[in-house]
Amino acid sequence: MNIAMIMSGGVGKRFGTLLPKQYTLIHGRPVIDYVIDACREAKAVDKIVVVCDPQCVQFSAELSAGDIEIAPNGSERCYSLQNGLEFIQEHYNCDNVCILDAVAPFVYPELIDEYFARLTEYDCVITCQKITGELGNYDYAILDRNNYYISQSPEAFRFSLLMRYFDPEFPSSELANQLPADTKRYLNFEFKNNLKITYDFELKYAEHMIAYFRERYRRSVKVYEKEVFITEGLQAYLLRTQPKETNEWLMHVAENYPRLAEKWEITSFIANQTSRYGLVLLAQSARFGDVIVKLIPPFVERYANEKSCYLALSNTFMCRLCDCDDAANALLLERVKPGDYARFEDNLLLTRFWDNVFAGVAPAQADQGEDYRAGLYARLQSAEKLPYCSAPIAKHLQLAAALYERCFAKETMYLIHGDLHEYNILKGANGYVAVDPIGFCAPLAFETSRFIRNDVLRNAKFGTTARLSLLFDYFGRWLPVEQVQAALYIDLSVTTYNSVYENETPRETERMLALLDTVRAGLAHNE
Numbered sequence: 001m002n003i004a005m006i007m008s009g010g011v012g013k014r015f016g017t018l019l020p021k022q023y024t025l026i027h028g029r030p031v032i033d034y035v036i037d038a039c040r041e042a043k044a045v046d047k048i049v050v051v052c053d054p055q056c057v058q059f060s061a062e063l064s065a066g067d068i069e070i071a072p073n074g075s076e077r078c079y080s081l082q083n084g085l086e087f088i089q090e091h092y093n094c095d096n097v098c099i100l101d102a103v104a105p106f107v108y109p110e111l112i113d114e115y116f117a118r119l120t121e122y123d124c125v126i127t128c129q130k131i132t133g134e135l136g137n138y139d140y141a142i143l144d145r146n147n148y149y150i151s152q153s154p155e156a157f158r159f160s161l162l163m164r165y166f167d168p169e170f171p172s173s174e175l176a177n178q179l180p181a182d183t184k185r186y187l188n189f190e191f192k193n194n195l196k197i198t199y200d201f202e203l204k205y206a207e208h209m210i211a212y213f214r215e216r217y218r219r220s221v222k223v224y225e226k227e228v229f230i231t232e233g234l235q236a237y238l239l240r241t242q243p244k245e246t247n248e249w250l251m252h253v254a255e256n257y258p259r260l261a262e263k264w265e266i267t268s269f270i271a272n273q274t275s276r277y278g279l280v281l282l283a284q285s286a287r288f289g290d291v292i293v294k295l296i297p298p299f300v301e302r303y304a305n306e307k308s309c310y311l312a313l314s315n316t317f318m319c320r321l322c323d324c325d326d327a328a329n330a331l332l333l334e335r336v337k338p339g340d341y342a343r344f345e346d347n348l349l350l351t352r353f354w355d356n357v358f359a360g361v362a363p364a365q366a367d368q369g370e371d372y373r374a375g376l377y378a379r380l381q382s383a384e385k386l387p388y389c390s391a392p393i394a395k396h397l398q399l400a401a402a403l404y405e406r407c408f409a410k411e412t413m414y415l416i417h418g419d420l421h422e423y424n425i426l427k428g429a430n431g432y433v434a435v436d437p438i439g440f441c442a443p444l445a446f447e448t449s450r451f452i453r454n455d456v457l458r459n460a461k462f463g464t465t466a467r468l469s470l471l472f473d474y475f476g477r478w479l480p481v482e483q484v485q486a487a488l489y490i491d492l493s494v495t496t497y498n499s500v501y502e503n504e505t506p507r508e509t510e511r512m513l514a515l516l517d518t519v520r521a522g523l524a525h526n527e
Contacts, residue, residue: 001046002116003094004039007153008032008052008102009073009080021197022102023059026207031197034105034210036062041109043267044116047092050102051084078168081175089163098156099175103197105206106213107154110268111191115156117268120290121282122186124176125156127194149187151176152194224257226250229271229279237276237502242299249297253279256328260293264323264332269293276502277302282335288322290335292435295328303329305370305439312368312415316360317353319426319435333435342425342432344455344471353425353432357417357447358478364415364441372418372442373408376401376490379497386500389509393497396516400493403523407486411443420447421454445483448475449491452484456515464518489519 008022022032032050039048049069057063057070071087073080081099088094096119098112115125129150135143151174165178172178176185193213197203229250230239238246260266269283277300281293296303303326310321310331320334342350380401383394417424418440425432440446452471459467475484496512503509 001092001094002044002096002098003047003049003088003092003159004042004045004098004100004112005084005088006032006035006039006048006050006100006102007077007080007084008050008056009077019059020056021203023056024203026105026203026210030060030062031105031203031206032060032102033062035100035102035107036060036068038107038109038112039100042112042116043109044113045098049084049088051080051087052102077173078170082166082168085163085166088159094159096156097159097162098154101153101196104153104194105197105210106193106195108214112154113268114270115154115188117282117284118186118270119156119158121184121270123158123161123184124179125186125188126174126176127152127154127191128187128189129192129194130189149189152196224254226254229253229257231271231275231279232273233276234279238297238300240504241501245299246297249299253295253328260325260328260330263325264288264291264293266291266293285332288332288334290337291322292331292333292335294331294333294436296331298329302438303331306437307331308368309415309417309437309439312362313360313417313437317356317432317434318360318417318437319428319433336426336428336433336435338427340427342422342427342451344474346427349427349431350425353434354475354478357420357434358444361414361416361444361447364413369415369439369441370418372440372446373404376404376494379494383497386497388506389496389500389513392513393493393500393509396489396493396513396520397497399520400490403486404490407483408443408445413441414444414447416440416442416444416447418442418446419450421450422458423454425451443483443487445479445487446491448479448484449488450495452488453492453495453512453515457511464515465522468519468522485519485523489516489523492516492519 023030026034036048039045047069049071050063051071051073052063053073054070062068063070069087069091071084074083088097096116098115100107118125129152131145131148131150135145135148137143155175157175161179161183162175165180166175167178170178176183195202195206197206226247234246265286265288266283267286269281272280272282278297279295281295283291283293285291296306307324310318314321319336321331322334323332324330342353344350376397380394380397383397384390386393417434418438419436420434424436425434452468452475455471456464456467472481472484475481492512492515496509496516499509499512
């Protein structure tokens with residue numbers, strides 16, 4: 001259950017009137033009524049609770065309507081918060097709470113819905129503003145404004161987490177500061193017009209601007225600008241390496257998203273910030289439920305292979321493909337819940353997953369999947385042009401090509417997922433399933449390579465050689481260990497080449513080169 005809790009206990013000392021500022025009028029309506037309107041119109045809100053002086057209910061037609069719960073205010077805001085939260089705990093089975101200010105009338109329904117939606121991924125959502133002026137203090141110390149931000153309402157929390165740590169005597173008025181350091185916070189800097197009426201001149205500004213902003217927010221539900229879809233992952237990679245093509249594609253996404261939203265009945269979405277090769281939107285669909293909308297740039301050249309992989313491997317170990325849209329290079333996928341990443345230590349479920357992988361693949365058909373061998377040789381031919389680490393990478397690719405011909409030239413080619421590392425294997429209700437395939441046409445042993453690579457790099461303290469031995473033995477129950485070792489060396493050479501373009505510094509490439517040397521030494525020892 002989602003509850004909107006509106007804080008309306010202030011007495012307006014700085015406002016300079018006897019009547020609390022939240023009950024003063026904007027175009028004939030109390031300020032608080034605009035906030036209540038936003039909560040009523042928000043689709044995700046199940047109940048509205050207002051924390052206020054019960055004697056003030058008479059000043060608002062919305063408060064007097066009888067369908068809003070009233071919790072008594074306290075002597076200070078912290079005690080009003082305590083009263084409101086305890087009222088909710090006593091009367092409702094609350095999952096999430098969004099706390100709003102009665103004196104901040106520019107809030108709008110879609111923002112409240114967005115905050116509740118983000119709580120499926122985060123523990124709390126805080127409205128923030130960048131500090132645009134310089135910071136000063138009475139000790140005259142030099143402060144970097146980039147290390148600070150202004151926090152505001154609305155703010156949303158997983159209710160049980162907030163109640164566990166809430167303390168009305170806490171020295172900071174920022175509720176998120178009371179939560180543990182590892183709490184997953186989302187800081188929203190996009191609600192820039194968040195006026196909180198504190199002084200009388202701000203009421204005049206609100207009178208002039210409230211109609212403008214409300215109309216703007218209504219339009220923004222139907223019209224999307226490309227900036228809405230710019231994520232940290234895109235900025236880190238595609239916008240850095242291919243800015244012209246990426247900006248043109250983002251314009252196309254913004255223009256086409258309303259059509260997709262109508263087709264798939266998408267009611268809201270949150271963009272995953274980490275995806276580097278396209279857009280991953282965590283969305284809600286009135287038709288399909290919780291889904292992922294994946295939009296792939298045409299110049300990345302992954303859409304056709306990824307789509308064919310989902311179709312060919314459906315009902316095996318793959319996440320369910322609900323629909324696709326070729327005009328937008330878009331896939332609609334069932335969202336995997338809880339979505340935890342795979343861990344080697346989760347042995348029973350993981351083994352069941354790999355059983356499904358090796359039972360589910362089939363020999364590749366003509367023109368099905370990306371030719372792995374061709375990709376290997378293309379990298380070998382261009383390795384000398386790499387901006388750094390070109391010589392060692394070229395050497396490894398040369399050895400990898402020779403090893404491929406010796407070990408795999410006569411092997412059956414399968415349509416494989418091709419990128420089964422732990423971040424692409426997610427825990428669902430019935431075990432692990434795979435997402436984000438590349439769709440390689442390759443020998444079956446290559447399906448294990450990226451899981452082994454990531455596991456070894458992530459568990460450096462375990463010891464590289466010992467960890468490799470453990471994983472080779474594990475996959476030996478399905479495949480000849482010699483093939484698993486050879487496939488790892490070949491694929492690690494390929495992905496080390498890729499890392500030069502994917503990362504801004506050589507550090508990650510150097511880690512992979514060190515692992516390559518270890519794997520190569522193991523192959524030489526076996527020979």
